[in-house]
Amino acid sequence: MGSLKKFLEKNIVPIFILIFICLIIPISKLTPQYLIQEMILRLDRNLFLVLSLLIPIIAGMGLNFGIVLGAMAGQIALIFITEWRIVEYQGVFLAMILSTPIAMALGYFSGNVLNKAKGKEMITSMILGLFMNGVYQLVVLYGMGSIIKISNPKLILSRGSGIRNAIDLQGIRRGLDGLLEIDIFGQKIPAATFIIVIILCLFIVWFRKTKLGQDMRAVGQSIEIARASGINVDRTRVLAIVISTVLAGFGQIIYLQNIGTMNTYNSHEQIGMFSIAALLIGGASAVKASIPNAITGIILFHTMFIISPVAGKELMGSAQIGEYFRVFVSYGIIALVLVMHEWRREKEKRAKQKDDFSKCEGESI
Known part of the structure; x- marks a missing residue:
């Protein structure tokens, strides 16, 4: 009974979402074939981005809302390759x-x-992402064309500076996905993209066993003990964020090459929020996350994203209600999981203090 209660406490969010999905799939009237194809598509687009969150969690830095910085880097790179007309x-x-x-x-x-804000990394990374978004927009809207030479008329605004709001990435659309595509029972699977994702998964598994990975784990468990062991805590934490940001840049490029269009000023803004929501729905927390959490979370989160507007339309005659609901759920889940994580941590802390107090009493007797 105790183990069942512990399991339910740990996995309450994915269980809740799974029950919700099972209830509204019949209402949406979507076919299994359509849902499977959509899941393959969403895993293709989003899995690399979600996996980029894992390294900072190992280092005890929580959920890195700052992956939007990597997304900005990826988008700047896409502007340059579009300017140079390099395709596929x-x-x-x-x-x-x-x-x-x-x-x-x-x-x-x-x-x-983030090293200046130890213990408050998540909110700091969120605010940092908002700040750097302003810098990114300044560079793209005023720097490109005036300082950074951009001559492609499909990119530049008519005034001669500033990138257009929407960029057609037709030249690289499905450039990676189409490199090696397999058809299994009528379902198209972008094998090349999934091979790259598998390589990233293997890298994460291998990285955890390296000296740097073990240092990050030690830092994540206790900064004081790690520092006493001779680990350069600040350097280790910076490396965790650098790796995460670089991977997020790759993930954003994979995401946008699948879509084929880039919204210059908005494509990156929700990447951090939705990637974190997917990871949390998969059963992860701010201190512990795994590759299965990422895969499970994307499947549950995006299944909900696909079926809720359709179910809303079937029930209420308006897809907008389903759209409002899924946005509410995505933000609400982040808040719920963080509150539950803090509650669980406080509960564990009280239990530990109680055990320590009992040991002290036993020793004194």
């Missing part, structure tokens, strides 16, 4: 290469800022 998978890989130094610089800046 060559354009995708070149964009990844170009985004890397930009993401590293942004990650280094972000990591140093």
Whole structure:
């Protein structure tokens, strides 16, 4: 009975979402074939981005809302490869290469800022993302065309500076997905993208076993003990954020090459929020997350995203109600999980204090 209660407490969010999905799938009247194809598409688009959140969690820095900085780096790289008219998978890989130094610089800046706000990394990374969004828009809206030469008329505004609001990425659309596509029972699977995601998963598993990975785990468990063991805590935390930011840049490029269109000023804004919501729905917390959490979370979160507007339309005659509901749920789940995490941590702390007090009493007797 105790183990069942513990399991329910730990997985209350994914269980709740699964029950909700099971209830509204019949109402939506969507076919299994359609849902499976959509899930393959959503995993293809979002899994790399969600996995980029795992490294900072290992280092005890919580949920990195600052992955939007990596998304900005990826989008700047996509602007350059569109300007140079480099297409297909060559354009995708070149964009990844170009985004890397930009993401590293942004990650280094972000990591140093977060080191000044130990214990408040999540809210700090969120505010930092909003601040850097202003800098990004300043560069893209005023710097490109006037300081940074952009001559492609499909990119530049008629005034001669500033990038257009929407960029057609037709040249690299599905450049990676179409590189190796497999048809299984009528379902198209972008094998090349999933191979890259599998490589990232293997990298994360391997990375946890390295010296740096073990240092990050030690820092995540206790900064004081890690520092006493001779670990350079600040450097380790900065490296965690740099790796996460670079991976987020790659993830944003994979995401946008699948869509084929980039909203220059808005595409990156919700990346952090929705990626974190998906990870939390998968059963992760601010201190513990795994690859299965990421996969499960994307499946549950995006299944809810797909079926709720359709179910809302079937029930109320308006898809807008379902749209409002899924936005409410995405933000509400983040708040719920963080509150539950804090409650669970306080509960564990009280239990530990009680055990320590009992031991002290036993020793005194």
